[in-house]
């Protein structure tokens with residue numbers, strides 16, 4: 001929990017000169033004021049790069065890697081910078097490679113439901129490009145209007161609808177990679193079952209620590225013919241969590257099952273006017289999708305479960321406008337919360353769904369112990385928690401307590417058989433917690449795989465694997481008076 | 488490679504206990520891989536024992552081949568060295584099952600069929616219907632990269648494997664992922680190990696998400712005079728909102744292998760086998776829409792079999808590789824992977840290639856973009872093998888132009904004439920795979936030489 005000091009190793013003059021020659025001076029930022037934006041991402045971390053570059057082709061990325069390698073400068077990929085674990089920050093300084101100008105959709109194959117995109121393509125833009133044909137790209141992080149598919153691949157991003165359709169890794173078939181030795185390698189394929197090791201499966205979710213991704217082949221899904229969106233309103237949080245447990249136990253598979261607790265929904269309502277009842281203790285936003293007959297059958301089951309679990313009201317969105325309002329309330333929840341507090345810290349943990357009721361009670365207890373309001377807005381159907389701790393980062397005592405509360409929540413997740421992160425990644429935020437989930441042998445294997453890709457340790461250093469310096473606590477840097485971008 | 492010392496084998500026996508150790512021909516016959524006999528076989532009783540076996544083997548320079556149900560041991564090239572079979576069948580327990588969370592942790596040597604029986608008691612399942620269902624184990628299924636017809640709806644095992652524990656070629660126990668349905672903590676080694684044929688690590692535990700067993704199911708068998716009609720139906724299905732569990736296209740020759748039960752397909756006709764599951768209203772919707780689509784694709788017959796009546800026919804289709812062994816003394820199975828839209832083109836090529844080499848052939852096309860070509864020579868012998876080799880070679884080549892192709896099963900002698908991985912060894916990611924092999928198994932203790940590029 002010591003604030004990281006960005007090691008500003010001033011770039012050699014020839015590094016900068018060669019980058020400018022390669023990309024043109026307009027595609028290389030190095031003045032301190034220009035770098036400011038790139039000291040941040042969506043997390044509460046900060047680290048200053050020495051320069052920021054904007055390649056437009058794979059060849060340029062190769063050139064950048066060659067220069068970085070020659071001059072032994074760290075290199076970090078960056079999409080839209082919406083990541084929530086500090087993944088895109090230059091923890092040890094060096095070159096940040098921003099993919100925002102590699103944002104072309106290269107190919108769309110409607111018949112076979114495939115697309116080939118550059119990494120800088122914004123998630124929602126891909127869906128917009130294919131929706132006329134009744135197709136869409138399934139991973140839908142709440143940040144989808146801003147985040148890039150390259151960032152999704154690196155983080156193995158999820159979203160509300162990944163409950164039914166799976167996360168990014170389930171939709172990525174192949175990648176073009178630039179390795180740290182400057183070689184360009186293709187892994188995976190458009191066709192199923194490419195022979196050999198599943199390198200695509202290893203690369204997705206590797207948080208930009210193994211290779212830079214310059215092209216992505218994805219699968220597209222067919223839009224469902226029927227959608228029903230339900231809002232279930234509860235007077236007790238326990239009833240809402242019991243509902244999620246029961247829906248899971250009955251193996252009903254909604255496309256999405258999101259929960260907002262009372263405190264959060266009031267913050268949202270104030271800001272978005274989604275139509276959430278202000279006096280509720282919790283709501284569940286449940287979406288059913290698929291064949292009309294399947295949706296019909298599921299709706300009956302979900303109504304039944306909600307009623308049995310004492311929902312005060314189960315409301316069916318009457319039209320698309322109402323449905324969009326409810327989702328706007330969910331997708332902008334973080335932004336709404338951000339207006340209420342000088343700082344807030346969004347956690348990301350996972351638990352078995354059967355442990356949901358006790359876990360929310362535990363989070364409430366932890367809040368009381370450390371003296372915080374902790375809001376909950378999360379992917380309940382997946383057991384993927386996002387407790388939001390509100391605090392004032394200008395107050396060192398509050399900051400320390402926020403970190404301690406956060407660690408206590410993570411410890412609870414692990415103690416019930418859960419995981420440290422469900423979708424935001426380990427990044428620099430949780431690297432020191434990794435030994436709580438993995439043995440030294442597990443971590444050593446990760447370290448050696450990483451070395452096999454990047455023997456010099458220049459690619460996104462200081463992420464995922466523990467540095468071994470800290471005391472095993474989450475490090476967060478007190479700062480942002482600026483709330484993370486919301487989408 | 489010098490012959491391993493008997494001292495090392497004695498220590499292996501001490502390690503696992505004499506009752507779990509064999510060196511006699513009868514005991515070893517189950518572990519023959521491509522005609523190669525190991526010197527010994529062991530059945531470790533725990534993950535720690537697996538690790539000790541691997542460490543000992545590494546120190547003594549013994550080569551190991553992990554064995555599950557022994558049903559897919561013929562996949563890949565023959566091992567370049569093979570001293571000890573590591574039979575995982577004692578690792579056969581469910582270590583955690585939380586039906587309410589739809590998650591499961593199971594040891595790698597457990598038989599899929601036994602696991603399925605337990606899940607069935609809770610109304611749940613894993614979508615793992617595939618050839619050798621009754622004998623295959625979780626570890627062997629994963630390591631061999633197998634998948635079956637239900638992949639159309641549920642995806643391949645890589646899509647529902649949540650994490651794994653394994654022993655690397657250095658004899659270290661390690662894990663990745665977890666047992667929750669969503670998790671991005673650390674590198675996903677469990678995916679990397681799928682299809683690695685035991686050349687990187689030995690699985691000891693696998694964690695899965697489970698699925699509800701559909702309350703109702705029906706199998707629709709729809710026939711067409713020509714392949715074109717069958718392909719048109721596949722295409723219409725892919726563009727419809729329907730959610731079939733499986734879409735399999737069978738050539739007339741494949742239907743013949745299925746025996747008299749398959750008389751619901753007119754002789755000489757192609758057939759599309761569509762499995763639909765869910766609430767009964769969902770199944771009925773599939774029935775209605777399929778009728779209509781089949782009619783506009785000029786079907787010649789339309790049969791519906793409900794859950795009670797679909798077996799044994801559906802099981803026979805699933806087990807088509809075994810039927811091949813009844814039909815031919817030297818069955819050879821080539822698997823081609825391509826975009827679904829190219830299935831028809833490749834099927835035509837395959838029939839043409841088989842025909843030119845005077846080899847009877849049966850085809851199974853899977854809707855997701857897989858073509859199984861079964862070459863079924865009626866006799867063995869030098870001349871037949873030569874034709875078989877030439878046909879396999881051409882299939883590998885043509886298949887690779889559309890995606891990839893491998894020989895999944897063949898007579899051992901053919902492996903001396905054909906590289907079963909085809910041109911996959913020329914992929915430009917092979918160097919990365921070598922580096923990973925170096926990390927996981929630096930001394931090539933595990934299944935040396937079996938995978939592409941001699942991995």
Ligand SMILES: Cc1cc2nc3c(=O)[nH]c(=O)nc-3n(C[C@H](O)[C@H](O)[C@H](O)COP(=O)(O)OP(=O)(O)OC[C@H]3O[C@@H](n4cnc5c(N)ncnc54)[C@H](O)[C@@H]3O)c2cc1C
Nearest residue numbers: 077079080081082083087142148150151154158208213423
């Ligand atoms: C309001 C809000 C809501 C969010 N909701 C969700 C959600 O519902 N689900 C979810 O999963 N996440 C969510 N996120 C987190 C974030 O949006 C995702 O992690 C997203 O995938 C990051 O994409 P990005 O383009 O912003 O990547 P960045 O933040 O720029 O980078 C993320 C990581 O990707 C690496 N990277 C980027 N591009 C490349 C490349 N081409 N090659 C190699 N590495 C690369 C970076 O080095 C870094 O490690 C949310 C964030 C915000 C701010």
